[in-house]
Amino acid sequence: MNNSIKSKFNIKKIGLSVLILAGIGYATYTFFLSSPKEEKKSNQGAQTVVSVKAVKKDFPVIIETSGNIVSANIVDIRPQVTNIISKIHFKDGQDVKAGDILFTLDDRADKANYEKAKALAEDAQRQYQRSVELLKQNFISQATVDTALANANSAQATANAAAVVLSYDTIRSPITGKTGVINVFVGQLVQPGNVVSTTTTSASTTTLGAMVTVTQLNPIYVQFMVPESYMAGLIQLQKASSGLGVKVDIGNGKTKEGKVFVVDNQVDTSIGSVKVKATLDNADNTLAPGRFVNVTLQTQLLKDSIVVPSQSIISNTSGDQVYLVDDENKVSLKKIKILVQTNGYAAISGIDEGARIVVEGKQNLRPGAKVTESTAGKTDDKPKESKEGPAATH
Numbered sequence: 001m002n003n004s005i006k007s008k009f010n011i012k013k014i015g016l017s018v019l020i021l022a023g024i025g026y027a028t029y030t031f032f033l034s035s036p037k038e039e040k041k042s043n044q045g046a047q048t049v050v051s052v053k054a055v056k057k058d059f060p061v062i063i064e065t066s067g068n069i070v071s072a073n074i075v076d077i078r079p080q081v082t083n084i085i086s087k088i089h090f091k092d093g094q095d096v097k098a099g100d101i102l103f104t105l106d107d108r109a110d111k112a113n114y115e116k117a118k119a120l121a122e123d124a125q126r127q128y129q130r131s132v133e134l135l136k137q138n139f140i141s142q143a144t145v146d147t148a149l150a151n152a153n154s155a156q157a158t159a160n161a162a163a164v165v166l167s168y169d170t171i172r173s174p175i176t177g178k179t180g181v182i183n184v185f186v187g188q189l190v191q192p193g194n195v196v197s198t199t200t201t202s203a204s205t206t207t208l209g210a211m212v213t214v215t216q217l218n219p220i221y222v223q224f225m226v227p228e229s230y231m232a233g234l235i236q237l238q239k240a241s242s243g244l245g246v247k248v249d250i251g252n253g254k255t256k257e258g259k260v261f262v263v264d265n266q267v268d269t270s271i272g273s274v275k276v277k278a279t280l281d282n283a284d285n286t287l288a289p290g291r292f293v294n295v296t297l298q299t300q301l302l303k304d305s306i307v308v309p310s311q312s313i314i315s316n317t318s319g320d321q322v323y324l325v326d327d328e329n330k331v332s333l334k335k336i337k338i339l340v341q342t343n344g345y346a347a348i349s350g351i352d353e354g355a356r357i358v359v360e361g362k363q364n365l366r367p368g369a370k371v372t373e374s375t376a377g378k379t380d381d382k383p384k385e386s387k388e389g390p391a392a393t394h
Contacts, residue, residue, distance in 0.1 A: 049361035067224025076210035082191035107169035124155035305347035
């Protein structure tokens with residue numbers, strides 16, 4: 001009897017232990033194994049995106065455009081009289097200063113004509129002085145003196161004209177610059193005109209151009225076009241004390257800086273653009289007229305603008321919009337207005353500073369959808385930009 005009771009008690013004890021162990025096992029399974037599945041199930045509908053916060057900052061509007069280098073001054077050297085070249089005083093590509101002699105023409109005939117005219121002028125002046133003395137003694141009339149004066153003035157004018165013709169035989173550089181290729185030779189007959197003929201014993205070559213071209217290389221100009229919508233802003237910045245600066249890419253990662261000195265007063269209606277010129281230092285002669293370059297200039301500065309990546313903006317028939325992410329990680333479409341959009345960034349209105357907007361992963365989003373931030377593509381909250389700042393390409 002006692003053994004039967006004791007056996008039943010042991011069975012109950014064992015059954016209770018099994019139940020307790022089963023309960024502990026179920027709790028462990030539920031906590032450690034079921035929880036991740038439930039969490040995964042709860043996040044199964046969230047779409048992975050990359051988002052950033054809109055920031056408020058001064059937004060420099062920078063234009064990147066192409067231009068070409070033009071000389072500040074370029075002169076084609078041509079003869080003013082018909083004569084033969086007796087001497088060339090420089091070499092091809094030589095640096096010259098204003099006033100330097102470039103060519104000497106055969107001046108023998110012109111020098112003789114000048115000496116003759118000068119002698120006649122001096123004689124006429126002496127005749128006039130004698131007539132003045134004779135008038136004082138009442139030997140001649142005032143009319144005779146007047147005629148002598150006229151003759152003296154006429155002779156002097158003739159001598160002055162002969163001096164000018166003689167000066168044409170010495171051709172000087174009117175500017176400081178660099179000479180180009182010499183298109184004439186010693187002994188060649190040159191004459192006024194736009195065509196210089198170069199003739200040798202073996203061949204005949206006609207060169208359309210000048211005896212030589214002198215080009216000012218320092219300072220040098222860069223000329224480019226900007227959209228007419230920027231014209232007013234450029235003029236205002238040009239009037240500022242700091243002026244309107246430009247940067248020119250000269251290759252190999254190097255740039256030259258300069259200042260805009262003129263914004264044209266007319267718009268080219270065929271392309272809707274206005275011509276701008278800036279001056280550059282070119283002491284190292286790295287820039288030559290005709291070269292094409294990339295030009296960067298700041299047209300205006302938008303103060304305290306809301307700046308977002310252009311990639312975040314959705315443009316369609318409904319207008320421009322962005323996806324906003326709220327505190328519950330749900331997205332909603334918000335209409336915005338683009339003030340300026342340049343090189344990957346946009347200054348906009350319609351959202352507040354600090355608003356989180358979707359940049360990547362917005363293709364399949366719908367308003368009200370839940371999102372989760374991508375860890376692989378996660379970036380800091382501020383849009384990044386280059387050292388040059390945002391730039392518009394035209």
